[in-house]
Amino acid sequence: MPTELLFRQDAYLTETPAKVEALNERGGIVLDRTVFYATGGGQPGDAGRIRLADGSEIAIGTTIYDPEDKSRVIHVPLEGQAAPQPGDTVTLLLDWERRLKRMRIHTALHLLSVVLPFPVTGGSIGDGDGRLDFDIPEGGLDKAEIGEKLNALIARNAAVSERWITDEELDANPGLVKTMSVKPPRGSGRVRLVSIEGIDLQPCGGTHVRNTSEIGVVAITDIEKKGKQNRRVRIALA
Ligand SMILES: [Zn+2]
Numbered sequence: 001m002p003t004e005l006l007f008r009q010d011a012y013l014t015e016t017p018a019k020v021e022a023l024n025e026r027g028g029i030v031l032d033r034t035v036f037y038a039t040g041g042g043q044p045g046d047a048g049r050i051r052l053a054d055g056s057e058i059a060i061g062t063t064i065y066d067p068e069d070k071s072r073v074i075h076v077p078l079e080g081q082a083a084p085q086p087g088d089t090v091t092l093l094l095d096w097e098r099r100l101k102r103m104r105i106h107t108a109l110h111l112l113s114v115v116l117p118f119p120v121t122g123g124s125i126g127d128g129d130g131r132l133d134f135d136i137p138e139g140g141l142d143k144a145e146i147g148e149k150l151n152a153l154i155a156r157n158a159a160v161s162e163r164w165i166t167d168e169e170l171d172a173n174p175g176l177v178k179t180m181s182v183k184p185p186r187g188s189g190r191v192r193l194v195s196i197e198g199i200d201l202q203p204c205g206g207t208h209v210r211n212t213s214e215i216g217v218v219a220i221t222d223i224e225k226k227g228k229q230n231r232r233v234r235i236a237l238a
Pocket of ligand 1: 106110194204205206207208
C-alpha cells in the first residue's frame with residue numbers, strides 16, 4: 001500500500017492518527033499515512049515522534065522514501081527506541097518548528113529563482129538557510145542587489161498555492177521547468193504546480209508557506225563560484 005502523503009495536501013498539518021503497516025529490517029516504521037516530509041528535492045526528511053496507544057513515544061530522526069518501493073515512506077527512529085507492532089494505531093507528531101523554517105527557506109528559494117532567472121543546477125534546504133546553484137555564464141552578481149530584490153518580492157505578501165496539471169499540459173509549457181537537475185516527477189500522468197501569485201509558477205512536490213509574508217526578511221549570505229559557469233547563492237532567515 002502506498003503511504004498517503006498528507007503533507008502534499010496540507011503542509012500545515014502537524015499531527016495525524018495513523019496505522020503501522022510494517023517495520024523494515026533496520027527498524028524503519030512504515031505507516032498508512034504521514035505528515036512527515038520524506039527527504040527529496042534538496043529538503044531533508046522531517047523529525048518528530050510517534051506516540052503509541054500506551055502514551056510512550058518513539059523519537060524519529062528522519063523520514064525517507066523506501067529505496068525498494070518509492071511509494072512507501074519510512075520513519076527512521078533514533079538509536080535505542082522501542083518498536084511498535086504492525087497493526088498498531090499511533091499518533092504521528094511533527095517537529096513543526098524545524099519544518100516551518102524549511103518551508104520558509106524553500107518558498108524563498110522559489111523567489112530567488114525569479115530574481116535570478118537562470119537554469120538551476122542544484123539546491124539544498126537547511127534549518128533556516130539554504131542555497132541554489134545557477135548556470136550563469138557571466139559572473140558579477142551583486143549580493144546587496146539580489147537581497148533587495150528578493151525581500152521586495154517577499155514583501156508583496158503573495159499567496160502561495162498548489163494545483164495539478166497533466167503531463168501533456170506540462171509538455172506544452174516547457175518553460176515551467178527551471179531546474180535542470182531535478183526533473184518534475186513523471187509517469188503518474190499529472191504534475192504538481194506551485195504558484196506564487198503573480199510572481200512564479202513551477203513544478204514542485206515540496207512544502208511551502210501559504211503567503212510570502214510568512215518568510216520574513218532573508219539575507220544573501222554568500223555567493224560562491226563553483227566551476228566556470230556555476231554560481232552558488234546562499235540565503236538565510238534574518
Ligand atoms: Zn517548492
